[in-house]
Amino acid sequence: MSILNTLRSEFSRQPTKHAFKQEWIHTLKNSMPLYARLPPALKETLHQKITHFVGTTSFEGRDGLELSDEIILSVSAQACLLVLNHEDAPYPDLHTVVLFPTAFSSTIEAIEDDGILHETTVQCEGESWEDGTVLLAWDSVNGGASNLSDGENVTLHEFAHQLDALDGDTDGVPILSCVDAFHTWATVLGEHCCDFLEKVMQGEVTVLDPYAATSPGEFFAVATETFFEKPHQLKAKRPSLYAELQGFYKLDPAAWFEGYIDSPENV
Ligand SMILES: [Zn+2]
Known part of the structure; x- marks a missing residue:
């Protein structure tokens, strides 16, 4: 069967x-x-x-x-x-x-x-x-x-959009636990989104794929891919973004990768 x-x-x-x-x-x-x-x-x-x-x-x-x-x-x-x-x-x-x-x-x-x-x-x-x-x-x-760790995962990306859309809009703001959580999410992701857009405009390579610059919804979906596949890098480069995603997903993928990123090819 x-x-x-x-x-x-x-x-x-x-x-x-x-x-x-x-x-x-x-x-x-x-x-x-x-x-x-x-x-x-x-x-x-x-x-x-x-x-x-x-x-x-x-x-x-x-x-x-x-x-x-x-x-x-x-x-x-x-x-x-x-x-x-x-x-x-x-x-x-x-x-x-x-x-x-x-x-x-x-x-x-x-x-x-x-x-x-x-x-x-x-x-x-x-x-x-x-x-x-x-x-x-x-x-x-x-x-x-x-x-495991290239930061690209179409399945995680598309299903992050599904979670985002549960409130009726694919806008980078999923359903959160309370009003305060919405305020913090908007502030933190807004700041990272602006900083990221500036870096992309200047041609800088960042831990997030440039496709994240397309829209707030894409920023959340790409950040989700990075959170699960490059957790140590995201935590080091953008700790407050990592913390928001950790709070939303109630998971800490960096702990799963302990010892893994020590290999030079994975840094
Ligand atoms: Zn997308």
Whole structure:
């Protein structure tokens, strides 16, 4: 039985208790190096979240992509990494994940300098729609999972957009615990965003990918990728931004990478 059928029947029968198969753990260990670095308690939580995620999400393969257990596990594990310590259902508004073998075409509408709405076709590795759909290119999903520390992970990026959109707007401000938390978030992320834009304009290389300069929503999604994949670098360069993300995700990825960044090639 595939992971889809197994976990769906497990989840419908016993949503809070299930057996996560050893073969799935083996697949995660092989395809996602970050999994091995998680503390045992978080690994167990991840298994629970994956069960919920797979049990409540539709997966569609497009352009001939056959959905394997490895594909379902990789997407689900990376998506659930973001919500390991969130108590609610992993992604309450999400209903469908659409997977393509590789980058897919997407039409973007934008009003240009002539004041006219133009349509442009671009190649995308991922998209997050506010209606609860996420589109992903499998080769990028797999590449993001297998490279632990390059700061690029399309799955983390698109699912950060899903969390951001839970309040109705993909604007870089997710749902926070209280009014004070919103004030602090706006102040801290606003300051980092301005400083980052200045550095990008001056052509400086920063710990955040320049794509973060696109909009506040993209700043949050790119900062999320960096938080999970370059936590020590982000903590050193932008400690207050790291602290805000640590507070939102209720996770401290820098602790998972202890000893890892000492290798010269990872600094
Ligand atoms: Zn984005």
